[in-house]
Amino acid sequence: MSTRTIVVVSAGLSQPSSTRLLADQLAAATARGLPAGTQIITIELRELAHDIVDNLLTGFPSPALSQAIGQMLRADGVIAVTPLYNGSYSGLFKSFFDALDPETLAGKPVLIAATGGTARHSLALEHAIRPLFTYLRAVTVPTAVLAATEDWGSASSSGGALTARVERAGSELAALIDHSRPAVPADPYASVPSFEQLLHSR
Amino acid sequence: MQFGIFTVGDVTTDPTTGRTPTEHERIKAMVAIARKAEEVGLDVFATGEHHNPPFVPSSPTTMLGYIAAQTQDLILSTATTLITTNDPVKIAEDFAVLQHLADGRVDLMLGRGNTGPVYPWFGQDIRKGIELAIENYHLLHRLWREEVVDAHGEFRTPLQGFTSVPRPLDGVPPFVWHGSIRSPEIAEQAAFYGDGFFANHIFWPTEHFVRLVGYYRQRFAHYGHGTPEQAIVGLGGQVFMRKNSQDAVREFRPYFDNAPVYGHGPSLEDFTSQTPLTVGSPQEVIDKTLTFRDHFGDYQRQLFLMDHAGLPLKVVLEQLDLLGEVVPVLRRELDALRPAGVPDGPTHQARVAASLTEAAAELETSSR
Numbered sequence: 001m002s003t004r005t006i007v008v009v010s011a012g013l014s015q016p017s018s019t020r021l022l023a024d025q026l027a028a029a030t031a032r033g034l035p036a037g038t039q040i041i042t043i044e045l046r047e048l049a050h051d052i053v054d055n056l057l058t059g060f061p062s063p064a065l066s067q068a069i070g071q072m073l074r075a076d077g078v079i080a081v082t083p084l085y086n087g088s089y090s091g092l093f094k095s096f097f098d099a100l101d102p103e104t105l106a107g108k109p110v111l112i113a114a115t116g117g118t119a120r121h122s123l124a125l126e127h128a129i130r131p132l133f134t135y136l137r138a139v140t141v142p143t144a145v146l147a148a149t150e151d152w153g154s155a156s157s158s159g160g161a162l163t164a165r166v167e168r169a170g171s172e173l174a175a176l177i178d179h180s181r182p183a184v185p186a187d188p189y190a191s192v193p194s195f196e197q198l199l200h201s202r
Numbered sequence: 203m204q205f206g207i208f209t210v211g212d213v214t215t216d217p218t219t220g221r222t223p224t225e226h227e228r229i230k231a232m233v234a235i236a237r238k239a240e241e242v243g244l245d246v247f248a249t250g251e252h253h254n255p256p257f258v259p260s261s262p263t264t265m266l267g268y269i270a271a272q273t274q275d276l277i278l279s280t281a282t283t284l285i286t287t288n289d290p291v292k293i294a295e296d297f298a299v300l301q302h303l304a305d306g307r308v309d310l311m312l313g314r315g316n317t318g319p320v321y322p323w324f325g326q327d328i329r330k331g332i333e334l335a336i337e338n339y340h341l342l343h344r345l346w347r348e349e350v351v352d353a354h355g356e357f358r359t360p361l362q363g364f365t366s367v368p369r370p371l372d373g374v375p376p377f378v379w380h381g382s383i384r385s386p387e388i389a390e391q392a393a394f395y396g397d398g399f400f401a402n403h404i405f406w407p408t409e410h411f412v413r414l415v416g417y418y419r420q421r422f423a424h425y426g427h428g429t430p431e432q433a434i435v436g437l438g439g440q441v442f443m444r445k446n447s448q449d450a451v452r453e454f455r456p457y458f459d460n461a462p463v464y465g466h467g468p469s470l471e472d473f474t475s476q477t478p479l480t481v482g483s484p485q486e487v488i489d490k491t492l493t494f495r496d497h498f499g500d501y502q503r504q505l506f507l508m509d510h511a512g513l514p515l516k517v518v519l520e521q522l523d524l525l526g527e528v529v530p531v532l533r534r535e536l537d538a539l540r541p542a543g544v545p546d547g548p549t550h551q552a553r554v555a556a557s558l559t560e561a562a563a564e565l566e567t568s569s570r
Binding site (some may be wrong): 189193 | 332336340386387390391393394405406407410413425463464466467468476477
């Protein structure tokens with residue numbers, strides 16, 4: 001089987017960011033479940049923040065954003081990680097997915113994860129973030145991962161719960177990718193109806 | 203090769219003075235701009251069609267008829283005529299009258315319109331945009347070519363024994379362009395009829411349009427209208443010039459930064475590097491415009507957007523003077539590069555001559 005590609009989207013804003021740290025752990029856990037040589041591409045949305053807003057205003061992506069969109073199209077699986085703001089994804093995270101064509105993630109395995117202040121935010125993944133990917137017709141893995149501030153202490157302080165959850169989510173994504181066909185972006189020109197079809201199809 | 207200007211007809215506040223022209227001033231300015239286009243040696247003036255504020259050109263043939271009376275050589279066109287929300291019968295009639303009044307100096311560009319609320323004002327639905335464009339144009343095409351038309355479709359009252367009057371001048375309908383920024387279906391439609399395809403690529407990167415125009419050329423050949431290179435392509439452009447490049451950038455920047463379409467977004471520098479917009483000296487405009495041919499092949503019509511973002515009339519007229527100096531250079535360069543067999547921009551005279559040749563050939567074939 002050809003080499004698989006996982007695209008990691010991290011919407012963390014600080015440097016270093018706990019969102020990126022969680023994203024890296026999830027990517028590593030996923031890669032452990034896939035053949036050696038699996039490619040991991042990380043998209044830091046902070047670096048694309050201006051491009052994303054420009055795209056909202058002009059309707060077309062800059063070369064850098066265009067490259068990221070292409071990577072999403074060709075991804076065999078996606079790990080999407082956002083900080084939680086006001087009980088939901090960050091605006092930047094949502095705006096990036098708004099910049100994608102609606103079909104981009106259709107049928108694609110996606111692992112969703114978030115960082116927040118406390119574990120009380122855990123269900124934001126289920127009531128806000130999973131519905132976004134359901135709308136985009138992505139196939140989200142059952143385990144969504146929230147990392148709260150307390151989870152970043154020693155393994156014993158949270159009983160190693162985060163590590164176990166990361167491993168479980170990563171292996172679920174790896175299994176989904178392993179069982180799916182390689183991503184082949186659709187060619188919009190391949191399916192243009194002929195004029196006769198356009199005229200008589202109604 | 204034909205060169206001209208196209209206007210959206212927006213009423214926009216000049217961001218440097220805070221002054222907003224009245225609708226009356228804007229309409230009269232559009233006429234002054236069209237007259238200036240002829241004076242500086244341009245070939246085409248095209249107006250948009252809009253039915254909502256802040257735009258004024260809701261009745262393009264009225265305006266073009268008025269301009270026709272004040273010009274001699276200028277081709278009067280549209281960018282675009284809404285094939286979705288206008289009754290194709292009325293388009294056939296309005297443009298036929300205009301064609302007679304202007305002695306053939308008329309063509310039109312069809313577009314769908316992307317403003318959802320406009321559709322229901324005219325009894326239509328934007329979700330049916332492509333279907334409306336296909337059915338309505340099919341009827342328009344017939345109305346100009348068949349003396350008596352019986353037609354029934356999904357979107358319009360049926361016609362029984364209907365004759366659209368007046369008949370096209372010299373029996374040759376106005377040339378039609380189809381404009382689209384993202385729909386291969388419209389490229390397919392233009393190719394099917396052997397009509398022109400206009401890619402208004404001024405707000406988007408070139409690569410996107412290269413694919414669209416390439417598709418049109420390939421389908422044009424598929425439908426037997428000639429080689430891909432012989433397809434009739436028009437392109438948009440957007441320029442602001444001063445003798446010194448720095449002066450152009452300094453003067454245009456506040457207009458760019460506040461422009462309705464891209465204002466408050468990317469920097470002027472990013473936007474000029476990513477789109478066909480050129481802000482600089484006449485030589486820079488020449489250099490950038492010549493690159494269009496490298497991307498799209500030899501083409502027939504180049505239209506520039508000159509009067510937008512609140513630029514005052516005086517500045518627009520100065521811009522047209524500069525464009526009048528740039529265009530002869532572009533015309534010379536591009537005409538010299540165009541191989542024999544690739545047609546020039548469409549004119550009524552050339553189309554009448556072609557139809558006579560065609561008729562003579564048919565007569566010869568049938569008498570044999």
